[in-house]
Amino acid sequence: MLLPVAGETFNVEVRGSGRPLVLLHGFPLDHTMWEAQLEFFSTGWRVIAPDLRGFGSSVVTPGQVTMEQMADDCRGLLDALEIAGPVTLCGLSMGGYVAWQFARKYPDRLSRLVQCDTRAIADSPEAAANRQKLAEHVLSAGTEALAVAMLPKLFAPTTAQQRPEVVKAVRAMIAMAPPAGAAAAQSGMAVRPDVTAELAGIRVPTLLVVGAHDAISPPDEMRAIAQAIAGARLQVIEEAGHMAPMEQPAEVNRAIAEFLAV
Numbered sequence: 001m002l003l004p005v006a007g008e009t010f011n012v013e014v015r016g017s018g019r020p021l022v023l024l025h026g027f028p029l030d031h032t033m034w035e036a037q038l039e040f041f042s043t044g045w046r047v048i049a050p051d052l053r054g055f056g057s058s059v060v061t062p063g064q065v066t067m068e069q070m071a072d073d074c075r076g077l078l079d080a081l082e083i084a085g086p087v088t089l090c091g092l093s094m095g096g097y098v099a100w101q102f103a104r105k106y107p108d109r110l111s112r113l114v115q116c117d118t119r120a121i122a123d124s125p126e127a128a129a130n131r132q133k134l135a136e137h138v139l140s141a142g143t144e145a146l147a148v149a150m151l152p153k154l155f156a157p158t159t160a161q162q163r164p165e166v167v168k169a170v171r172a173m174i175a176m177a178p179p180a181g182a183a184a185a186q187s188g189m190a191v192r193p194d195v196t197a198e199l200a201g202i203r204v205p206t207l208l209v210v211g212a213h214d215a216i217s218p219p220d221e222m223r224a225i226a227q228a229i230a231g232a233r234l235q236v237i238e239e240a241g242h243m244a245p246m247e248q249p250a251e252v253n254r255a256i257a258e259f260l261a262v
Contacts, residue, residue, distance in 0.1 A: 002057070005076035011057035012050040012077060016042030020087040021260075022074065023049040024095030026117075026243075027185055028146050028177040029170065030056030033092070036249030037256075045260075048087075050077055052098065054181025062180045064187040067094075071101035078109065086111035088260065092245060093118050093217070094185065100195045103202055113202065114256055116209040117242045119217045120225050122194035131190035135183040143182055147174045156213035156241040166246050199228035206232040207259040209252055211240030233259060 003010050013031050015038050023034040031049035041047045051058040052070050078087065086109050091099035096118025103110055123131065137145050151171060160167050206229045210222040219236050226234040235255040240247040 003077060003080045005073060005080055008053075008059040008061075008073075010050055010053070010059060010073065010077060012048060012081075013038060014049075014081070015039075015047045016045055018045045020078075020083050020085075021045040021047050022078075022087050022089050023047065024070075024074070024089070024091035024098050025049070025052060025055070026093035026095055027189065028055065028143060028150075028182040029173045030176070032056075033170070033173065033243075033246055037090075037245060037253060040249070040253045041257075045088075048077070048081065048083075050074065052095070052185070054185050055177055060178045060181040061184055063184055064191070065181075065184040066188040067097040067192045068101045068105070069188070070098040070185075071105055074098065074102055075106055075109065085109075088112040088114065090114035090116065090256065091118060092116040093242065094189060097189065097192050100198075103204075104195070104198060107203070110204050112260065113204055113206045114209065114259065115206070115222075115225070116252070117211060117214050117217050117222075117244055119221065120194070120196045120199060120228075121221075122192055123190055128190040131186050135186040135190075138179050138183045138186070142179055143174055143177045146177070146182060147171050150174065153215050154242045156211060156239050156247060158239050159241065159243075159247045163247065166243070170243060170246065196228065199225060200230070202229045202232075205259070205262070207256065208232060208234045209244060209255055210234070210236055211242060211244040211247065212236050212238050213241045214244070216242045235259075 226232040237244045
């Protein structure tokens with residue numbers, strides 16, 4: 001459905017009823033990456049999966065869109081859906097960056113946190129510069145440049161062999177991403193803050209999920225995040241890379257369901 005938020009239009013998929021579970025997609029994808037989770041959790045939860053600003057059918061804002069701005073959008077979407085109480089928030093990669101900012105700004109709207117294949121540290125100066133260069137390239141060459149740059153890093157070695165449909169689906173999502181939206185988000189990720197020092201301040205139950213073969217946010221890095229958050233759990237998903245919820249949906253769903261059941 002399309003919802004108005006602060007004068008802009010956002011697309012959001014809502015399924016099921018019950019306690020709210022919000023799913024924030026990675027870059028440069030859209031809400032459909034969560035299809036397996038939408039189907040699985042909608043039997044007992046009200047699952048909410050928006051297209052973040054610049055992606056899918058949501059508003060495209062050229063220039064630079066920060067992770068904090070996307071977190072504000074999420075707060076606005078909850079208000080538009082008349083959800084006043086706290087929610088479980090689950091983010092992957094860029095969606096995780098947004099979730100950190102949501103947790104920082106709106107702790108009263110958060111009951112549980114699930115972070116999949118994401119990072120707490122900021123980009124190094126070199127990585128930030130590379131992001132900016134890629135953002136400029138996408139504006140002129142289109143999102144196929146993102147597919148070429150990203151696809152080799154996203155999956156476990158066995159995924160392409162055993163689940164080629166997953167790679168195909170991710171490539172299609174990247175191809176459909178609006179170039180201006182992808183470039184703006186890339187620029188925003190380049191300036192995202194380091195939240196490592198803020199992890200100890202997170203007071204809600206937290207689950208960290210990471211693919212065993214994740215080359216972008218490696219298991220050791222996510223283990224350090226889990227150790228910094230009081231009581232946090234870490235679940236390593238075998239035969240998965242950076243796209244664990246799509247590569248091994250049954251295992252990821254089981255891990256999240258067990259976490260939510262406590």
